[in-house]
Amino acid sequence: MALRISSRSELPSFMVMDVLEKAERMTGLPKPLLRLEMGQPSSPPPKAALDALIKHTHDVSAHGYTLSRGTIELTEAIARHYKRWYDLDIKPEQVLVTVGSSLGFMMAFLTCFEAGDKIAMTSPGYSAYRNLMLSASIEPMLIDINAKDNWRLTAASLEKLDPVPDGLIIASPANPTGVVMSDAELEAICKWCEANGVRLISDEIYHGISFDKTDTCAMQYSSSALVMNSFSKYFAMTGHRIGWVIAPDDLVDPLERLAQNCFISANTLSQIAATVAMDDPATYQEMDSHVERYRVNRDLLLDRLPIELLGQFPYPEGGFYIYADTSALSNNSVELTDTFLNELYIAATPGLDFDDAAGHLAMRLSFAGSTEDMAEAAARLTQWVQSRR
Missing domain, CATH: 3.40.640.10 (Type I PLP-dependent aspartate aminotransferase-like (Major domain))
Structure with missing residues (x-):
């Protein structure tokens, strides 16, 4: 007789983690994999934290x-x-x-x-x-x-x-x-x-x-x-x-x-x-310099992303995400993120992770990475969209 699994455990998948797992398993790619799926700064922890870890490890x-x-x-x-x-x-x-x-x-x-x-x-x-x-x-x-x-x-x-x-x-x-x-x-x-x-x-x-x-x-x-x-x-x-x-x-x-x-x-x-x-106090100066990079990354993406991703989207006043409007490209954000991952080597999170009703028409792009990665992501996305116009 099969033992019961509680109904409380029947939760929707946390899609960003599914994308993360797919990305982690991709090897031998012809281009660098650009990680725009996770809300994770590419910045290192504060120097003071790293020094403390070394000092207290033993x-x-x-x-x-x-x-x-x-x-x-x-x-x-x-x-x-x-x-x-x-x-x-x-x-x-x-x-x-x-x-x-x-x-x-x-x-x-x-x-x-x-x-x-x-x-x-x-x-x-x-x-x-x-x-x-x-x-x-x-x-x-x-x-x-x-x-x-x-x-x-x-x-x-x-x-x-x-x-x-x-x-x-x-x-x-x-x-x-x-x-x-x-x-x-x-x-x-x-x-x-x-x-x-x-x-x-x-x-x-x-x-x-x-x-x-x-x-x-x-x-x-x-x-x-x-x-x-x-x-x-x-x-x-x-x-x-x-x-x-x-x-x-x-x-x-x-x-x-x-x-x-x-x-x-x-x-x-x-x-x-x-x-x-x-x-x-040095920590805050250090972290604020990272925030300034996020601002640069945001502005770069808003300037260079194809117009097909910038329809009715919210202007990011903080954080490090663009919630892109993908309605001009697809009505299935899960399939579109799979395409971006498998063809463009760009990891992104489908909007359905955030909105059951309209998330099929949206995608979250994290700009917490390097400015070089943001520029490369914008170039790949622009080329891909232009080839389909």
């Missing part, structure tokens, strides 16, 4: 458990970071260090919501939100955004939701659109959540990578919001899997108890490296 104390909420040194460093960047007085006790931000989201879902609750999010939006909700028996409530809305979520659009959701996830800069909320937009959304008893979860993982606006933390407008962040994007430490949650006082203990039982603690050596990097 330190036996750096290979054991830490407090489940993270080392005291790292939670204090994160609190100082919020004072520097946002002039916010965050208590170190409000900080919970997680194994990447994804686990932080799962812990927030389990702590704040019951099975059957509804959490609203934008579509297009980061698919792991939706998939993790489903695994926790929480219902995603999708809010369609598009060119008519300037790809923006507003308090006015939230007023139309029926029923009012139990929770709301926002992201700024947003993945995959690159839209950055203004202070006024964020304040209005926070006020709507407070007025309607909606738990706000703010994804601020791409903070620090904004080109035209200043990032604002949701906790500047809401004392009940959960804020998610990570060392993966701005600090370019993706493989170290160090994220964090800033939580209201009443959620700190429940979140910590989950951490104790789920993963005990995040990687100790990586926490040490993250602490040293976050406290070193």
